[in-house]
Amino acid sequence: MDNFDFYAPTYFSFGKDSEVKTGSLVKRFGGTKVLIHYGGGSVVRSGLLDRVKASLEKESISYIELGGVKPNPRSGLVYEGISLCRKENIDFVLAVGGGSAIDSAKAIAAGTVYDGDFWDFYEGKPVTEALPIGTVLTIAAAGSEGSPDSVITKEDGMIKRGASGEAYRPKFSVLNPALTQTLPPYQTACGITDIIAHLYERYLTNTKNVETTDRMIEALMLAIINEAPKVIENPNDYDARANIMWAGMMAHNNSCGVGRTQDWTSHKIEHELSALYDCAHGAGLAVTMPAVFRYTMGHDVTRFVKVASRVWGCRMDFENPELTAKAGIEALSRFLVSIGMPENFSALGAKEEDIEKLAHTCCWGSENADGTIKGFTVLTQKDVEEIYRLML
Ligand code: NZQ
Numbered sequence: 176m177d178n179f180d181f182y183a184p185t186y187f188s189f190g191k192d193s194e195v196k197t198g199s200l201v202k203r204f205g206g207t208k209v210l211i212h213y214g215g216g217s218v219v220r221s222g223l224l225d226r227v228k229a230s231l232e233k234e235s236i237s238y239i240e241l242g243g244v245k246p247n248p249r250s251g252l253v254y255e256g257i258s259l260c261r262k263e264n265i266d267f268v269l270a271v272g273g274g275s276a277i278d279s280a281k282a283i284a285a286g287t288v289y290d291g292d293f294w295d296f297y298e299g300k301p302v303t304e305a306l307p308i309g310t311v312l313t314i315a316a317a318g319s320e321g322s323p324d325s326v327i328t329k330e331d332g333m334i335k336r337g338a339s340g341e342a343y344r345p346k347f348s349v350l351n352p353a354l355t356q357t358l359p360p361y362q363t364a365c366g367i368t369d370i371i372a373h374l375y376e377r378y379l380t381n382t383k384n385v386e387t388t389d390r391m392i393e394a395l396m397l398a399i400i401n402e403a404p405k406v407i408e409n410p411n412d413y414d415a416r417a418n419i420m421w422a423g424m425m426a427h428n429n430s431c432g433v434g435r436t437q438d439w440t441s442h443k444i445e446h447e448l449s450a451l452y453d454c455a456h457g458a459g460l461a462v463t464m465p466a467v468f469r470y471t472m473g474h475d476v477t478r479f480v481k482v483a484s485r486v487w488g489c490r491m492d493f494e495n496p497e498l499t500a501k502a503g504i505e506a507l508s509r510f511l512v513s514i515g516m517p518e519n520f521s522a523l524g525a526k527e528e529d530i531e532k533l534a535h536t537c538c539w540g541s542e543n544a545d546g547t548i549k550g551f552t553v554l555t556q557k558d559v560e561e562i563y564r565l566m567l
């Protein structure tokens with residue numbers, strides 16, 4: 176196991192009606208004037224926004240609102256949020272919604288206290304300072320409620336990039352599983368797929384002897400595989416929603432990723448798809464993951480055999496371990512289709528003629544790029560093109 180430091184101080188309030196505590200949590204973490212940041216309106220329609228506002232009013236905390244965050248959040252609204260926060264002397268940013276609203280809130284929080292262009296953070300500058308952030312989560316998916324990360328799309332060129340830093344960890348996150356019951360099945364499935372990707376991309380490590388985190392990841396995957404069909408069948412299954420919501424947080428706050436190298440190849444290759452075609456991140460991952468795994472499996476067949484037998488229950492073929500490894504990837508693929516996820520490029524609206532451009536942006540598109548993607552394996556632009564072709 177590799178050396179590591181791990182500090183994840185987010186305060187979680189989990190359970191039915193937990194959003195009524197939002198005001199007191201903002202107060203606890205020093206907020207006096209809040210920007211409430213949200214998406215395209217689901218929180219207005221569900222009445223959640225009104226309940227959050229009432230809980231702030233109860234604590235005499237003033238607030239302003241900025242809605243309109245799109246899935247795959249854009250830089251334009253971040254700039255608008257930064258100006259607003261400065262003009263109104265905001266000292267706390269509260270995201271009400273999913274990963275997109277949270278990531279946009281994080282970018283605003285960092286940009287407000289930074290002299291330069293907030294996009295610098297999305298070109299590799301670590302985030303060391305930001306206004307305090309709180310979240311009221313409405314979808315189990317991105318894990319941004321507990322992560323030190325944010326992903327934004329720059330409209331100029333439609334480039335989607337991530338930024339990281341401890342200042343991005345929310346001070347608190349309110350997780351009420353009942354709030355996720357209004358999600359359409361497709362969005363629920365996209366979220367489940369994202370959670371599975373966050374687990375796989377930690378599982379695919381080059382570090383030896385990491386049995387504790389291997390077992391944590393396997394346990395979370397098994398729980399998700401068990402609970403997912405229940406929520407697709409019955410969106411109001413509170414307990415299944417609750418299990419998935421907590422698994423989504425655990426999958427991405429890095430408690431099961433410490434002390435080991437991680438992959439993130441599928442995420443990088445997918446981000447180009449959601450940037451260019453505006454598909455849902457989870458749907459993009461459902462198509463990307465099996466292709467990446469088929470392509471990179473030969474790097475360490477044992478890793479894929481382990482997940483195939485321990486998680487997917489595949490029979491071990493001692494003569495031909497590759498067959499067991501492949502069976503595990505096929506089982507993942509079947510599972511994703513069974514919950515309603517797309518299987519190929521065209522189902523995402525993606526086009527074969529864009530492959531070279533997609534692979535080029537993926538390998539060369541950011542300031543510090545050196546033409547490769549490094550994770551479980553090192554891939555060149557040609558490799559990435561081959562992977563996109565496997566998705567056709
Ligand atoms: O915008 P509204 O109207 O709220 O509708 C949203 C949106 O259309 C809807 N929705 C959310 N909760 C709902 C609901 N509809 C009905 N009832 C509810 N309870 O669902 C749609 C998707 O929302 P979004 O916030 O985009 O979903 P998600 O949480 O999957 O976030 C995706 C973004 O997170 C990034 C992705 O790249 C993508 O941009 N990621 C962020 C990460 C991080 N910060 O750590 C890591 C992830 O790997 C991921 O890359």
Ligand code: ZN
Nearest residue numbers: 317369372442
């Ligand atoms: Zn993700």
